Amino acid sequence: MWDRIKSSLKYISQWSGKGVSLLTLIMALLMFTNAILSNVFQINFIALQESTTWLHAAVFMLGAAYTLQSNEHVRVDIFYRQYSAKTQAIVDIAGTLLFLFPVSxxxxxxxxxxxSLSWKLGEASAEVGGLPALYLLKSLVIVMPILLLIEGCHQIMNNIEKFQQAKHEESVS
Known part of the structure; x- marks a missing residue:
C-alpha cells in the first residue's frame, strides 16, 4: 500500500513536469513567431504576446513540484552535504513540515x-484583442500549492525510507 501511494504521488509530479516541457516548447515557438511577425512584418497580435506570458506563468507554477522532486530547486547547502543520510532525511522532513506545507x-x-472571484466574473484580459478566460490562468495559483503539497507528501515518504535505511545500515555496521 505504501509503495502504491508513493508511486502515485511521484507520478503526479512527473506528469506535471512532462506537461511543462511541452508548454515550454509551445512557448518558445510562439515567442519565435511573435518576434518574426513583429520585427519582419510589423504585425502585432496582443493575444499572441499574452499567450507567451501566460505560458511562462504556467511553466513556473506547474513545474514547481517537478523541480522539487528532481532536487533542482534552490538549496542553501552550507552544512547539508556533510550530514549523514539519516540527518539529511530529518532535515528534509523538518523543512517540508515547517516550510513547504505551511507556505503552500x-x-x-x-x-x-x-x-473564485475571477471565475465568477468570467475574467478576461484587460487588453483589446487579448486572451479570454484569464480565470484559467489564475486557477494555476491554486493548482501550484496543491501540486507542491502532493510532492511534499512524496518527499516525506522518501525521507522516511531514507531514514529507516540509514538507521538499519548503522545497526548492521
Whole structure:
C-alpha cells in the first residue's frame, strides 16, 4: 500500500513536469513567431504576446513540484552535504513540515477568494484583442500549492525510507 501511494504521488509530479516541457516548447515557438511577425512584418497580435506570458506563468507554477522532486530547486547547502543520510532525511522532513506545507497552505487558502472571484466574473484580459478566460490562468495559483503539497507528501515518504535505511545500515555496521 505504501509503495502504491508513493508511486502515485511521484507520478503526479512527473506528469506535471512532462506537461511543462511541452508548454515550454509551445512557448518558445510562439515567442519565435511573435518576434518574426513583429520585427519582419510589423504585425502585432496582443493575444499572441499574452499567450507567451501566460505560458511562462504556467511553466513556473506547474513545474514547481517537478523541480522539487528532481532536487533542482534552490538549496542553501552550507552544512547539508556533510550530514549523514539519516540527518539529511530529518532535515528534509523538518523543512517540508515547517516550510513547504505551511507556505503552500497559505498560498492555497489566501488565493482561493481571488481565484473564485475571477471565475465568477468570467475574467478576461484587460487588453483589446487579448486572451479570454484569464480565470484559467489564475486557477494555476491554486493548482501550484496543491501540486507542491502532493510532492511534499512524496518527499516525506522518501525521507522516511531514507531514514529507516540509514538507521538499519548503522545497526548492521
Amino acid at each position: 497552505l497559505f498560498i492555497l487558502i489566501s488565493s482561493w477568494r481571488y481565484v
